[in-house]
Amino acid sequence: MSNTEIQKWFESHPEVTNVQVAACDINGIWRGKRVPVEQIGKVLNGEMRMPISALALDIWGRDIEDSPLVFDTGDADGRCEVTDRGLLPFLVGDTPMVFLPVWMVTDKGEASPVDPRRILAEAVDRASEMGYAPMMALEMEFYLVDPKGDRPRTPISPVTGKRLKADSILSVDELDQFESFFAQTYEACRVQGVGVDTAISESGRGQFEINLFHTDPLRAADDAVLFKRIVKSTARRNLMAASFMAKPFTDRAGSGLHVHFSLLDKNGVNVFDNGGAQGSETLINAVGGVLGTLKENALLWAPHLNSYRRLQPGSHAPTGICWAYENRTAAIRIPGGDHKARRIEHRVAGADANPYLVLAAILHGALDGIKMKMDPGAPIKGDAYSLVLERLPTRWMDAIREFEESDFIDRHFSTVFQDVYTLAKTQENTELNARISDFELSSYLETV
Numbered sequence: 001m002s003n004t005e006i007q008k009w010f011e012s013h014p015e016v017t018n019v020q021v022a023a024c025d026i027n028g029i030w031r032g033k034r035v036p037v038e039q040i041g042k043v044l045n046g047e048m049r050m051p052i053s054a055l056a057l058d059i060w061g062r063d064i065e066d067s068p069l070v071f072d073t074g075d076a077d078g079r080c081e082v083t084d085r086g087l088l089p090f091l092v093g094d095t096p097m098v099f100l101p102v103w104m105v106t107d108k109g110e111a112s113p114v115d116p117r118r119i120l121a122e123a124v125d126r127a128s129e130m131g132y133a134p135m136m137a138l139e140m141e142f143y144l145v146d147p148k149g150d151r152p153r154t155p156i157s158p159v160t161g162k163r164l165k166a167d168s169i170l171s172v173d174e175l176d177q178f179e180s181f182f183a184q185t186y187e188a189c190r191v192q193g194v195g196v197d198t199a200i201s202e203s204g205r206g207q208f209e210i211n212l213f214h215t216d217p218l219r220a221a222d223d224a225v226l227f228k229r230i231v232k233s234t235a236r237r238n239l240m241a242a243s244f245m246a247k248p249f250t251d252r253a254g255s256g257l258h259v260h261f262s263l264l265d266k267n268g269v270n271v272f273d274n275g276g277a278q279g280s281e282t283l284i285n286a287v288g289g290v291l292g293t294l295k296e297n298a299l300l301w302a303p304h305l306n307s308y309r310r311l312q313p314g315s316h317a318p319t320g321i322c323w324a325y326e327n328r329t330a331a332i333r334i335p336g337g338d339h340k341a342r343r344i345e346h347r348v349a350g351a352d353a354n355p356y357l358v359l360a361a362i363l364h365g366a367l368d369g370i371k372m373k374m375d376p377g378a379p380i381k382g383d384a385y386s387l388v389l390e391r392l393p394t395r396w397m398d399a400i401r402e403f404e405e406s407d408f409i410d411r412h413f414s415t416v417f418q419d420v421y422t423l424a425k426t427q428e429n430t431e432l433n434a435r436i437s438d439f440e441l442s443s444y445l446e447t448v
Contacts, residue, residue, distance in 0.1 A: 001086025003044040006100075009087055010037050019087075019098045021048060023080060024116055024225050025055040026421060027303070028354040032080075032102070043100065044082060052078040055104060056114040056420045059304065060431075064423045068416060069114065078104040078112050085222055088192040090233065099192075101222065113414035114421075116356035117218065123360040123412070124217050127367060132263040132271065134363055137214040138224045141255035141351050142231060143248055144178065144206045147241035152248050155206045155240050164205040167252070174201040178208075181238050185210075188230045194223045203316070204252035214260070217359045224257075224355035246302065246350030247309035254310030254317050255351035259362055260335070262343040273342040277325065279334060280342075287323050287332055287344060288376035289369020290362060294321050294331060294348060296406035297361040298392055298399040299425060301349040305432050308396050310350050313385050318347050320389030322380045329384035331392070332376075348392065364412040400425050 001009075010016065021043055022032025031054045035043060042048060053069040063070055080102040088099040104112035111118040127134050145152040146163070154163045157177040168174045175182065182199055189196045195213030202209050210231075212223050228244055235242035247254040263271050263282070272283035294301075302311055310317045323332035333345040344366070349358045368374070380387060393399040403409060404422040 001084075003082070006040070006044060006082075006087055010040060016096055016098050019043075019100050021080065021100045021102055023050075023055055023102050023104055024354070024356065025057055026114060026116060026354060026357070026417075026424060027057070027059050028116075028225060028228070028352075028356075029057075029059075029061070030225075030229070031055060031057070031061075043080070043102075046079050046081050048080040048102070049077040050080060050104070051075050052104060052106065052112055052114065055112065055116070056424065058424050058427050058431075064420060064427055067420055067423060069420060076107075078106050080104055083117070083222070085193070085226075088226065090188065090192065090230075101226075113416040116354055116360075117221070119413060119417065120217055120221055120356040120360040120363075123363040123367075127263070127363060130367060130371070131266055132367075133265075133268075134217050134261060134263055135214050136217045136220040136259060136261040136359055138212045138220060138355060139209055139256070139258040139260070140212065140224060140227060140231075140244075141202055141207060141209045141257070142228075143204060143243045143245075143255065144181070144208065144235060144240050145243055145248070147239075152241070152243060158238070167203050167205055168201055169203050171201045175199065175208075181234060181240070184237065185231055185234045188234060189227065192226055192230065194226050194230065196227070202253065202255075204249065207253060207255065217363065221355040221359050244351040246304070246307040246352045248306075250309065254315060256310075256317060256347065257349040257351050257353050257355065257358065259346040259349065259358065260343050261346070261359075261362065261366070262341070263366070270340060270342060272344070273339050275339055277336065277339065282370055283334070283342065283344065284376060285369045285373050286366035287334075287369065288374030289367065289372070290332060290344070290346065290365040291321055291323060291376045292369065292374055293361070293365040293408045294392060295390075295402050296408045297365070297403070298348075299403040299421070300357045300361050301353055301392075302396075302399060303354065303425065304352055305396050305429065307350045307352055308394055308399075311348075311392055311394055317350075318384065319392050319394065320384045320387060321392060322384055322387070322389050323376055324379045324381065324384070327380065327382075327384070330380060331384075334379075360413075364408070368408075396425075396429055400429065 022030040083101045103117045104115045144155045159177045197211040199210045231242045274280040318331035324330035325334045326336045
């Protein structure tokens with residue numbers, strides 16, 4: 001959608017008087033402004049400004065202490081440029097609004113080093129230089145919950161008026177009970193151009209998964225962050241809440257962000273396809289590259305304290321560094337089916353991860369593996385949880401340390417991003433550790 005087309009859209013929709021303009025921060029949260037339509041020309045011309053540090057805040061939206069983007073630079077502004085997604089209509093209650101995604105550059109016209117979408121774009125550019133066009137799709141898991149009270153509860157069925165009582169994998173009846181929510185979600189996705197495929201009920205009560213279409217990485221990540229916003233908004237309109245926490249319930253399955261990807265050559269041919277079930281040498285090397293960087297990237301797959309409640313042995317989330325054919329206990333799975341669609345499924349990231357950063361890390365890892373012809377070793381067979389394998393970090397501080405010291409991150413991400421992301425997660429950890437839970441008090445107050 002060109003600037004001229006955007007201007008004409010507003011001229012033909014006088015009922016819309018304001019537009020939300022925002023970019024995605026390092027935690028996957030939108031940061032931006034509510035702009036009167038009369039000022040839209042300045043936005044389209046790249047004249048809207050925000051502090052570069054606005055995309056590098058902690059999870060509570062606060063400045064990161066000792067961030068090189070704040071006092072060291074005088075908290076300099078960057079310019080917001082409109083992305084190729086154009087205008088995205090949506091509703092706030094009954095009020096029609098328009099959302100305009102942007103990404104940031106410095107005053108010198110250089111990509112912001114902490115803008116997640118810019119970081120993914122650099123990975124896509126690298127793939128292009130190597131002769132590849134990546135294709136990616138995300139599977140998004142989430143819970144619908146009853147928002148009343150201090151803690152999340154199983155949602156009440158709009159049909160029966162009762163709470164869901166049991167886990168119900170692939171239950172069509174459970175989908176039926178929330179049909180209004182799904183119909184509204186799919187319609188909002190259609191309006192915003194978010195490619196959504198099948199929906200299923202997952203293994204937790206009130207847990208669902210919706211698959212997004214295969215497309216180029218930037219659009220795939222755009223679709224994922226827009227999808228999360230749509231789902232949350234639609235849930236609120238239906239008197240529920242939607243949670244993409246990795247593990248909102250200790251006794252139920254966690255929510256993952258599974259990524260399927262392949263690489264096309266300049267002729268549009270899938271280079272992972274060798275005509276058989278095993279995949280090409282290029283696929284094997286890509287698996288080697290991704291496996292070799294799973295530990296270093298753990299903080300991108302699992303960015304929060306709660307993320308590590310999901311990454312525990314036997315929790316239906318992968319913990320061992322391994323790969324396999326048609327095996328969902330492995331971190332990296334090669335799905336079966338038509339050889340023309342041969343692809344890699346990355347199963348480690350949680351639903352709470354930032355899709356732009358996840359896709360960038362996966363892509364760089366795969367390209368490293370192809371370039372260096374990395375050998376992933378033999379695929380496993382059987383239950384990965386029962387095998388002796390090198391493990392992913394299961395503690396947050398271990399993942400922070402791996403990320404801070406990572407040569408891979410140092411090579412493919414800016415030093416500023418590596419420093420700021422490490423500081424952000426350390427600050428988040430410090431703040432959470434400073435709080436005493438009710439359970440901790442009840443355990444120790446009068447017993448020790």
